[in-house]
Amino acid sequence: SQQGEEDPQALSIQEGENATMNCSYKTSINNLQWYRQNSGRGLVHLILIRSNEREKHSGRLRVTLDTSKKSSSLLITASRAADTASYFCATGKTGANNLFFGTGTRLTVIP
Amino acid sequence: EAGVAQSPRYKIIEKRQSVAFWCNPISGHATLYWYQQILGQGPKLLIQFQNNGVVDDSQLPKDRFSAERLKGVDSTLKIQPAKLEDSAVYLCASSLERTFFNEQFFGPGTRLTVL
Numbered sequence: 001s002q003q004g005e006e007d008p009q010a011l012s013i014q015e016g017e018n019a020t021m022n023c024s025y026k027t028s029i030n031n032l033q034w035y036r037q038n039s040g041r042g043l044v045h046l047i048l049i050r051s052n053e054r055e056k057h058s059g060r061l062r063v064t065l066d067t068s069k070k071s072s073s074l075l076i077t078a079s080r081a082a083d084t085a086s087y088f089c090a091t092g093k094t095g096a097n098n099l100f101f102g103t104g105t106r107l108t109v110i111p
Numbered sequence: 112e113a114g115v116a117q118s119p120r121y122k123i124i125e126k127r128q129s130v131a132f133w134c135n136p137i138s139g140h141a142t143l144y145w146y147q148q149i150l151g152q153g154p155k156l157l158i159q160f161q162n163n164g165v166v167d168d169s170q171l172p173k174d175r176f177s178a179e180r181l182k183g184v185d186s187t188l189k190i191q192p193a194k195l196e197d198s199a200v201y202l203c204a205s206s207l208e209r210t211f212f213n214e215q216f217f218g219p220g221t222r223l224t225v226l
Contacts, residue, residue: 033214042115042202042217043154088153096165098144099215101153 004032004089004102012108019076022106023089024069031092032065033099035072036085043088046074081111113137114185115218117203123224129191132221135184142166144215145178145188146202154202160186193225 004025013019023032030051035043049056049065049072056063062075076083086106090099116135124130136137136143141162157169159178162183171178177192180186190197202221204215 020169035217042219043204043215045214045216050215097158098159100145101155103153 004007004091004100006089006105008105009103010106010108012110013079015079015081015109015111017079018110019079019107021074021087021107022055023072023074023102025072025089025091025100025102027091027093029067029091029093031090032063032072033090034061034063034072035088035090035101037088037104038085046087073101075084075109078111079107081109083107084109115178115203115216117201117218117221119221120219121224121225123226124193124209126195126225129189130154130193130223131187131189132203132223134186134188134203134218136186136203137216140205140207140216141183142206143180143186144204144206146204148200148202148220150199157188190223193223195225198223198225199201 004023005078007022031041031056033048034046036046037043047058047063049063051067060077063070086104088104092099118133122130143160145157147157148154157171158178160164160180163180178188198217201222202220203218206215
């Protein structure tokens with residue numbers, strides 16, 4: 001299966017701390033995306049990293065990709081209570097239009 | 112720009128009943144997806160449309176699920192008859208046709224409870 005797996009399944013931190021989530025996948029990809037899902041809501045696209053990129057930044061988000069290890073990490077710096085949500089990685093494969101979503105990390109930021 | 116619209120937001124039905132969900136994608140987005148998200152899991156693709164044609168329905172339980180996108184714009188997903196295990200959030204997403212990297216825009220979802 002191409003589906004990614006996030007680690008940890010759940011993470012609880014204090015406001016202001018950094019949060020790191022990891023994603024592992026099994027097959028070759030051409031891009032990896034991270035999405036956020038607030039409770040009871042749809043998913044929101046956060047950031048996309050291409051297979052030939054190693055690191056990407058967007059605001060307080062930093063994503064890394066290691067294709068040799070088939071893994072990615074999402075770092076949220078200076079977390080806020082509003083960052084409380086589930087975070088999913090999704091992988092895209094060359095020649096395919098669909099995405100395969102992981103199982104998600106549930107992040108709780110305590111004010 | 113208006114986002115992906117879905118209705119209803121919530122639906123409760125008895126098993127063996129039928130249910131239908133509606134989705135209106137972002138204007139100009141040729142590709143439309145229906146996902147099933149069971150509680151505690153990531154979204155699983157059920158069906159993907161390119162305009163009004165089906166691109167991938169390999170994970171759609173075709174004995175009970177059907178979907179259409181007749182005019183290449185809005186879409187309906189139907190379950191008939193529903194089973195208890197169909198309880199989930201049904202997410203609709205859309206994306207531009209000519210993007211190599213497939214950023215998808217999601218609607219708020221329909222939460223289905225089958226009793």
